[in-house]
Amino acid sequence: MARPTPLSGFPEWLPADRIVEQHVLDTLRATFESWGFAPVETRAVEPMDQLLRKGEIDKEVYVLRRLHATPEEEAAEAGKQLGLHFDLTVPFSRYVLENAGKLAFPFRRYQIQKVWRGERPQDGRYREFYQADVDVVGAGELPFHHEVELPLVMADGLARLREVGVPPVRIRVNNRKVAEGFYRALGLTDVAAVLRCVDKLDKIGPDAVTEILARDAGASAAQAQACLALAGITGDDASVAERVLALGVRGELLEQGLAELVRVLEAAGEHAPGALTADLSIARGLDYYTGTVYESTLVGEEDLGSVCSGGRYDTLASDGKDTYPGVGLSIGVSRLVSRLVGRKLVTATRSVPSAVLVAVTDEERRRDSDRVARALRARGIPVEVAPSAAKFGKQIRHADRRGIPFVWFLTDDGHQVKDIRSGEQVDADPQAWTPPAEDLHVRVVPGPGAG
Amino acid sequence: MARPTPLSGFPEWLPADRIVEQHVLDTLRATFESWGFAPVETRAVEPMDQLLRKGEIDKEVYVLRRLHATPEEEAAEAGKQLGLHFDLTVPFSRYVLENAGKLAFPFRRYQIQKVWRGERPQDGRYREFYQADVDVVGAGELPFHHEVELPLVMADGLARLREVGVPPVRIRVNNRKVAEGFYRALGLTDVAAVLRCVDKLDKIGPDAVTEILARDAGASAAQAQACLALAGITGDDASVAERVLALGVRGELLEQGLAELVRVLEAAGEHAPGALTADLSIARGLDYYTGTVYESTLVGEEDLGSVCSGGRYDTLASDGKDTYPGVGLSIGVSRLVSRLVGRKLVTATRSVPSAVLVAVTDEERRRDSDRVARALRARGIPVEVAPSAAKFGKQIRHADRRGIPFVWFLTDDGHQVKDIRSGEQVDADPQAWTPPAEDLHVRVVPGPGAG
Numbered sequence: 001m002a003r004p005t006p007l008s009g010f011p012e013w014l015p016a017d018r019i020v021e022q023h024v025l026d027t028l029r030a031t032f033e034s035w036g037f038a039p040v041e042t043r044a045v046e047p048m049d050q051l052l053r054k055g056e057i058d059k060e061v062y063v064l065r066r067l068h069a070t071p072e073e074e075a076a077e078a079g080k081q082l083g084l085h086f087d088l089t090v091p092f093s094r095y096v097l098e099n100a101g102k103l104a105f106p107f108r109r110y111q112i113q114k115v116w117r118g119e120r121p122q123d124g125r126y127r128e129f130y131q132a133d134v135d136v137v138g139a140g141e142l143p144f145h146h147e148v149e150l151p152l153v154m155a156d157g158l159a160r161l162r163e164v165g166v167p168p169v170r171i172r173v174n175n176r177k178v179a180e181g182f183y184r185a186l187g188l189t190d191v192a193a194v195l196r197c198v199d200k201l202d203k204i205g206p207d208a209v210t211e212i213l214a215r216d217a218g219a220s221a222a223q224a225q226a227c228l229a230l231a232g233i234t235g236d237d238a239s240v241a242e243r244v245l246a247l248g249v250r251g252e253l254l255e256q257g258l259a260e261l262v263r264v265l266e267a268a269g270e271h272a273p274g275a276l277t278a279d280l281s282i283a284r285g286l287d288y289y290t291g292t293v294y295e296s297t298l299v300g301e302e303d304l305g306s307v308c309s310g311g312r313y314d315t316l317a318s319d320g321k322d323t324y325p326g327v328g329l330s331i332g333v334s335r336l337v338s339r340l341v342g343r344k345l346v347t348a349t350r351s352v353p354s355a356v357l358v359a360v361t362d363e364e365r366r367r368d369s370d371r372v373a374r375a376l377r378a379r380g381i382p383v384e385v386a387p388s389a390a391k392f393g394k395q396i397r398h399a400d401r402r403g404i405p406f407v408w409f410l411t412d413d414g415h416q417v418k419d420i421r422s423g424e425q426v427d428a429d430p431q432a433w434t435p436p437a438e439d440l441h442v443r444v445v446p447g448p449g450a451g
Numbered sequence: 452m453a454r455p456t457p458l459s460g461f462p463e464w465l466p467a468d469r470i471v472e473q474h475v476l477d478t479l480r481a482t483f484e485s486w487g488f489a490p491v492e493t494r495a496v497e498p499m500d501q502l503l504r505k506g507e508i509d510k511e512v513y514v515l516r517r518l519h520a521t522p523e524e525e526a527a528e529a530g531k532q533l534g535l536h537f538d539l540t541v542p543f544s545r546y547v548l549e550n551a552g553k554l555a556f557p558f559r560r561y562q563i564q565k566v567w568r569g570e571r572p573q574d575g576r577y578r579e580f581y582q583a584d585v586d587v588v589g590a591g592e593l594p595f596h597h598e599v600e601l602p603l604v605m606a607d608g609l610a611r612l613r614e615v616g617v618p619p620v621r622i623r624v625n626n627r628k629v630a631e632g633f634y635r636a637l638g639l640t641d642v643a644a645v646l647r648c649v650d651k652l653d654k655i656g657p658d659a660v661t662e663i664l665a666r667d668a669g670a671s672a673a674q675a676q677a678c679l680a681l682a683g684i685t686g687d688d689a690s691v692a693e694r695v696l697a698l699g700v701r702g703e704l705l706e707q708g709l710a711e712l713v714r715v716l717e718a719a720g721e722h723a724p725g726a727l728t729a730d731l732s733i734a735r736g737l738d739y740y741t742g743t744v745y746e747s748t749l750v751g752e753e754d755l756g757s758v759c760s761g762g763r764y765d766t767l768a769s770d771g772k773d774t775y776p777g778v779g780l781s782i783g784v785s786r787l788v789s790r791l792v793g794r795k796l797v798t799a800t801r802s803v804p805s806a807v808l809v810a811v812t813d814e815e816r817r818r819d820s821d822r823v824a825r826a827l828r829a830r831g832i833p834v835e836v837a838p839s840a841a842k843f844g845k846q847i848r849h850a851d852r853r854g855i856p857f858v859w860f861l862t863d864d865g866h867q868v869k870d871i872r873s874g875e876q877v878d879a880d881p882q883a884w885t886p887p888a889e890d891l892h893v894r895v896v897p898g899p900g901a902g
Contacts, residue, residue: 003770004549007533010496012546014553015489015560022490034828036805036835038466039473043579044495044565045461060517066569067512067534082458083518095463098455102465104852106838108803109466114495118517128494143839145817267818271825319454352559354487366596367718374722377485384487387557387587388594401555 009121010128011334017341019348021130023444024161024337025112028132031157032110035149037134040109042091044116045082050094059086060118084116088133088330093317096137096324105139105324106146112333124304124335132157135328137316142325144260147292147312148267154296154308154329155268155275165346165446166336167298171308172234172279173264175292177257178244179283182230185251186223193217198231199283231281237269238262240278257291264292290314294329298339307336340447347447350403353382355435356417357399358408360389368410375430376408381440383408396420405439460572461579462785468792470799472581474895475612475788476563479583482608483561486600488585491560493542495567496533501545510537511569535567539584539781544768547588547775556590556775557597563784575755575786583608586779588767593776595711598743598763599718605747605759605780606719606726616797616897617787618749622719622759623685623730626712626743629695630734632705633681637674644668649682650734682732688720689713691729708742715743741765745780749790758787791898798898801854804833806886807868808850809859811840819861826881827859832891834859847871856890 006012013021033039051061061083069077085091088111096103112132121127134153136146151171158169179198180191188194194217201209206228213219213227226247233243241258261278268276282295291312298307310329317324340346356376358369369385376383384404386395392409399407399420408428409416417433418425434440457463464472484490502512512534520528536542539562547554563583572578585604587597602622609620630649631642639645645668652660657679664670664678677698684694692709712729719727735744742763749758761780768775791797807827809820820836827834835855837846843860850858850871859879860867868879885891 003551004501004545006549007494007496007498010494012493014550015491018490018492021492033804034831034833036803036833038803039469040466041469041472042463043458043461044567045458045579047458050455060519062515063518064513064515064535067510067514068569084515094455098457099465100454104802104849108835116495118519128496138838145814146838149821149836267821270818271821351555352487352489353484363596367721370600370718370722380485382485382487384559385600387589387597398555 009126011126011338013337013341014351016348016351017337019351019442020341020346020444021333021337023164023346023348024166024333024340025130025132027160028157028331028333029110029112031160032132032134032153035108035134035153035156037108037110037153040092040095040111041113042085042088042095042111044084044114046085046091046094048081048083049079051083051086051090053090061086062116062118086117087115088113088131089135089316089328092133092135093324097317097319100139100319100322100324105137106142107137108134109137110134124338126334126338129332129334130337132331132333133310133328135316135326137324137326139322139324142327144263144291146327147260148264150310150327150329151264151276151292151294152268152271154294154331155272157331158296158308159272159275163446164444165450166340167300167345169275169296169308170299171268171276171294171296172282173261173276173292173294174278174280174282175257175261175264176289176311177253177291178261178280179230179257181251181254181257182244182247182249183227185249185254186226188217188219188223188227190217194219194227195283198227198281201228201231201281233280234277236265236274236277238265240265240280244280260292288313288315292327298336301339301343304335304339307332344447344449346444346450349443349445350405352384352402352404353442354384354402354404355381355439355441356383356406356408357395357404358383358385359392359395359410360386361410362389365410369408372408372410372415372430376433379431379434381435403442406435460577462577462789464788464792465802467799467802468788470802470893471792471797471895472784472788474615474797474799475617475784475791476581476583478611479608479782479784480561480563482611483583483585483604486559486585486604486607488559488561488604491543491546491562492564493536493539493546493562495535495565497536497542497545499532499534500530502534502537502541504541512537513567513569537568538566539564539582540586540767540779543584543586544775548768548770551590551770551773551775556588557593558588559585560588561585575789577785577789580783580785581788583782583784584761584779586767586777588775588777590773590775593778595714595742597778598711599715601761601778601780602715602727602743602745603719603722605745605782606723608782609747609759610723610726615895616901617791618751618796620726620747620759621750622727622745622747623733624712624715624727624743624745625729625731625733625735626708626715627740627762628704628708628742629712629731630681630708632702632708633695633698633700634678636700636702636705637677639668639670639674639678641668645670645678646734649678649732652679652682652732684731685728687716687725687728689716691716691731695731711743735760735762739764739766743778749787752790752794755786755790758783795898795900797895797901800894800896801856803835803853803855804893805835805853805855806832806890806892807834807857807859808846808855809834809836810843810846810861811837812861813840816861820859823859823861823866823881827884830882830885832886854893857886 213224289311293311296308316326417428664675740762744762747759767777869876
């Protein structure tokens with residue numbers, strides 16, 4: 001066959017970059033577990049009617065069909081067509097309903113999986129990508145304080161990645177109640193229409209937003225000006241609420257929203273200083289958010305778009321009897337990793353796990369090398385044995401090409417281990433020798449592109 | 452919506468069972484890395500022509516289509532239809548060809564991912580399941596000793612799982628050269644036909660195999676009897692070769708195969724005693740194996756079928772210029788895990804990561820509880836804060852339902868932590884207290900069903 005070429009939108013990494021991705025995934029998982037989130041993994045497929053619930057008819061779902069399904073089987077399965085999930089929220093809400101009787105609520109779960117969207121690929125927008133989600137879901141009710149907690153989980157995970165070269169993250173928060181309360185108090189009743197207009201502010205600018213506010217939401221010039229003034233407010237402390245109230249608008253929902261927003265900012269100020277900012281222009285496209293909403297960018301990499309977003313929803317799922325409110329955020333891991341490796345912000349210290357290559361003197365004595373490898377491995381040292389009894393110079397180059405720092409020799413005078421970076425070679429006992437801690441495992445570190 | 456029901460063939464676990472699955476996956480990954488295998492992950496989709504290469508036309512591939520693809524787009528993409536991969540070997544061979552210029556050979560990689568097959572689900576046979584693969588691939592050539600090494604990697608991984616209640620594994624090995632050399636020396640030239648007949652021995656018995664050997668491979672009664680005698684030989688040392696030769700058949704290929712088989716057994720005897728047995732009835736369905744082949748069952752759970760199999764292939768991939776021989780094994784992780792959790796052979800010590808629930812005295816003082824949680828978390832202790840300032844009895848029940856062993860109280864007299872299993876309650880400092888090591892993280896341990 002001819003040499004295959006990559007498929008646009010389906011990223012794959014060479015081993016050294018996959019090691020970077022694994023480190024990101026491992027760090028997020030460890031963070032989520034340290035906050036007490038339980039692991040869930042759902043199947044990759046959902047029935048199409050489930051995927052298209054919530055009126056997400058514009059989503060580019062991948063629909064599945066079995067290659068050898070007979071026309072009769074296809075007809076029988078027509079109402080149960082399957083598609084690949086496009087996020088982890090829809091399958092999680094189905095999982096909660098399906099297992100509600102076996103789960104303890106409020107239920108804290110994390111979920112790290114690939115999702116698929118058939119959209120046109122662009123820089124940082126893929127057809128197959130990893131998401132890492134945390135959600136807390138209640139049965140019937142869910143206290144507000146989880147809206148304070150959840151962004152701190154993500155801020156913690158992303159902060160733990162700072163040491164390997166990931167840029168600082170800026171989580172921007174808003175509260176739907178602030179926007180809705182403000183618009184209603186102004187006399188604008190089609191809140192969804194106003195949100196859709198304001199959401200375009202970044203793209204089309206204030207003059208055009210004023211025009212479409214008049215056209216789509218019936219806003220007067222004064223009302224539009226107030227909406228734009230609200231959207232212009234940012235800050236990371238209680239002064240945000242004061243500046244909103246200084247616009248002269250009042251209302252119960254608005255004031256509740258402002259109180260909630262301030263609580264999020266104050267907690268962040270204590271537990272994750274600098275990570276959160278209120279930004280009253282954040283609208284978030286999805287209609288189901290009802291309280292705090294979140295969007296995040298990497299400092300200095302804003303062109304990448306949001307790498308972590310989410311919010312509060314009052315009905316993630318409902319089975320007619322019970323409703324399940326929740327709050328959750330999702331990190332777009334593949335988007336993040338593509339930037340980290342694409343700009344060499346983060347790099348792996350070698351392309352393989354091995355700390356040691358055990359050389360082979362001649363094929364008759366390969367078993368002696370295997371025994372050395374076994375002894376080192378039993379003490380937790382990643383090791384491989386040279387594939388051939390080539391000249392030692394060639395075996396050293398084998399290690400060098402992969403970044404393996406040590407080569408072990410079995411000579412007639414005994415065992416020696418060579419640090420191929422410094423050239424230093426010393427006597428060594430396979431039952432006792434240990435590499436320096438920083439060489440034991442492949443590490444993920446800031447790359448040449450890190451600031 | 453109505454309460455959803457599971458999809459047959461698409462297993463999902465509750466969090467405690469997912470913790471078991473994660474432990475299996477983590478242990479295999481750690482094993483593979485300790486042997487120096489580099490991580491690779493490939494996209495979930497391949498072009499259909501790639502999936503159906505090697506004439507695998509009977510595979511029940513899931514074919515993908517974009518929901519909103521226009522007829523024009525579908526026509527343009529007709530030759531490039533995508534399907535979900537049904538194993539990790541086909542995508543890995545494509546990855547090797549695609550990246551051959553950037554990889555160092557021999558290339559040692561592990562790959563742990565889900566695969567999909569649209570076959571009728573049965574016990575232990577799923578439509579979506581995890582595989583964990585290791586392969587060593589050479590460019591142009593690959594020395595035999597990797598056929599000795601690879602089963603030891605899997606034996607090591609499965610042996611590491613023994614301590615959590617996974618039954619011992621028995622890896623049965625054969626060598627295609629033994630079978631082919633033997634059949635050819637007997638005068639049977641349609642080796643593939645003989646293999647297909649002998650492969651049915653377990654299912655249809657010796658008399659029926661004798662019949663189909665005559666019908667499909669033209670075997671005389673004496674030839675069929677010799678084939679059955681060969682298939683009846685098992686053992687774990689060099690006597691296996693002696694017993695084969697005692698059947699009176701000779702030939703260069705046969706003797707080379709026997710020498711290789713004995714090398715595998717001798718190495719296993721030293722490095723993984725008891726794990727490998729020669730079983731000369733193993734045929735393995737796939738035509739592309741050319742040397743050692745492997746199949747494995749769990750002792751006492753033989754009805755589950757093979758949980759780990761693979762072999763040597765001389766042309767995993769070829770781009771017309773170079774060929775890439777390899778040897779690899781694959782563990783069917785979902786099949787294994789389904790048995791482990793289905794029969795309670797393995798269990799998790801709790802259903803959440805949290806070691807501690809920090810109680811909340813009243814909502815006004817939630818921030819004090821958050822501070823305790825942060826101090827514990829900073830010292831590596833997984834912790835969550837109670838969702839409401841309910842009566843302490845209710846907060847203790849919240850911990851108990853999830854298996855969280857400790858509840859932390861902030862009283863007017865200071866901080867105290869209670870082991871809710873023993874009831875013991877002691878003064879504690881969030882900057883200093885640490886749970887016993889066995890309670891720090893959720894652990895995976897032998898369950899009530901373990902032998």
